[in-house]
Structure formats: structure tokens, C-alpha cells
Amino acid sequence: MLNAxxxxxxxxxxxxxxxxxxxxxxxxxxxxTPAQRLDADFLEREFIPALGLNDELLHEQPPExxxxxxxxxxxxxxxxxxxxxxxxxxxxxxxxxxYMEIGCRWGGMFILVTEWLxxxxxxxxxxxxxxxIAPTPFISAYFDLLQQQAAIEPIYMQDFSTSPLxxxxxxxxxxxFVFIDGDHSLRGxxxxxxxxxxxxxxxxxxxxxxxxxxxxxxxxxxxxxxxxPSFDTFEFTSQYPSVNGSFLGIGAMKRR
Numbered sequence: 318m319l320n321a322x323x324x325x326x327x328x329x330x331x332x333x334x335x336x337x338x339x340x341x342x343x344x345x346x347x348x349x350t351p352a353q354r355l356d357a358d359f360l361e362r363e364f365i366p367a368l369g370l371n372d373e374l375l376h377e378q379p380p381e382x383x384x385x386x387x388x389x390x391x392x393x394x395x396x397x398x399x400x401x402x403x404x405x406x407x408x409x410x411x412x413x414x415x416y417m418e419i420g421c422r423w424g425g426m427f428i429l430v431t432e433w434l435x436x437x438x439x440x441x442x443x444x445x446x447x448x449x450i451a452p453t454p455f456i457s458a459y460f461d462l463l464q465q466q467a468a469i470e471p472i473y474m475q476d477f478s479t480s481p482l483x484x485x486x487x488x489x490x491x492x493x494f495v496f497i498d499g500d501h502s503l504r505g506x507x508x509x510x511x512x513x514x515x516x517x518x519x520x521x522x523x524x525x526x527x528x529x530x531x532x533x534x535x536x537x538x539x540x541x542x543x544x545x546p547s548f549d550t551f552e553f554t555s556q557y558p559s560v561n562g563s564f565l566g567i568g569a570m571k572r573r
Contacts, residue, residue: 332423333454338389339428340462342368346432354407354437361400368392368429377529377564379557390425390455395565397555402521402567403433405551409519409571410437417445417492419478419509420499420523424455430496431459435469443490445472447483447499478509491516498523503532510540518572526554526566537568548572 345368353359369389370382378386382396392399413434421427424446431444444463446456452473463471472490476483478499495513500506501524513520524530525537541550548570556563 336454336458339455339458342390343432347436355404357400357404360403361396365396365399379559391423392425398553398567402553407437410434410439413439413494415443415492416494418496419447421446421448423453428459441469443470447474449477451475487512493517494519496521501530501533503536506533506536520570522568525568527564528562529564
């Protein structure tokens, strides 16, 4: 137990040392041209790796991206999935006023998507990060920057999505764009979907094409059928031949 606690403390310190990169990432995202935000090839090969990639469970990661592991925002995404998703999001950001991420962990994806929305025509008023762990140095640094700009209200909820308090917040805030990457059990991921379904115009699920996450993969397959009358679905599931297996995957639903 002590070893686990020390490892967590060391991890927090590592992200505290990297926290100044949050400002650099914001500037990098903001400097993109409209054409670059729609250029999936550029985003995959240059932009996303430069932001920095995750360094956990490296057997799931393409070895050719090793120079970018453990750096920057520590994005736990495949660039060849995230790039077309970001390009899609740039075309669908208009009208989004509130963004919620269920399971934000270290916060890199939350920062990227929030800034992506801001620079792609969304009129963000509220952003909500939800996770059982305490706000990380990335989240704290980012929220400090947001609070200097009165236009967006940042909210961090250290809780489980099944909490009645979270449910009350969702009912009050009515987030219209939600990224679900929390409890990866079938029951948990479905509960998260139902939590936000009545309010959200865009619902995105993570790990929809992953042998490591059979429940969320199955749920996405079911949701595509069950939600077909109300939502159009979009999948971003490209894999890397250098990886033994299929992992991650992003599935987006947009209400008609």
C-alpha cells in the first residue's frame, strides 16, 4: 500500500513539474489555422505527437511513437484515431456551450478538447471535469488559466458519476457535449450514457474498439443500434500494424 501511495505521489510530482506545458499546449492549439484543424494527416503526424503521449501500458502503444511517450499532455490516444475525431469535432463544434468529461484522469484530453472547442467556433460557457481522484497539477494549472478569463466557468467534481450530487449537477448544468471515459464496466458505462442522454447533443464514448475493454466495446455496438432513431454515429478506430491487438477507439454520437 505504501509503495502504491508513493508511486501516486511521484506521479503527481511529475505532472507538477510538467504543469507549465499547459500554457504552451494552449498556445499551440490556438495557433492552428482553420485549414490545419481539418487536416487529419497533419494532426496525426505532427500536431498530436508534439502535444505528448501517454507512457502507460506501452504494449498497447505503437513503438514508432516512442519518442513522444511520457511527454507533454500525456494523451492516452492513438494519433490515427484522435486526428480524424478532432477534424470531425472542428466541423461540429458550433453551438456547443458546455463540455463535460466523465473520467478526466490527468487532464490532458480534457484540456485539448476544451481548447479545441474554443478555437473551433463553440461558445463555451461551462466546462466540467469529473473524476474520483483529486484535481491533478494539469487540471489545477488549466483551471487557474480559465479563471483569469471570465467567459468560461470551470467546474471540477471529485466524485463518482453515480453520486446523487453529480446527478443533480448534470440536471442543473445540462451539458450538451459529453465525453465518457470513466467506469469501463458495461453497467457503469451505460449508466454514464443514461446520466447525460436527455441533455447532451453530442455523446462520445472511449474504448469502443478495444480487446482490453470488452464491456465498452460491446456497449458501443449495442448503442449504435438502440440510439439509431435519435443519433447519427461516427467511429474513429484505426489501428497500428506494429501493435499486437486492437485498442482504444473513439465513438461519437450526434443528435439529429
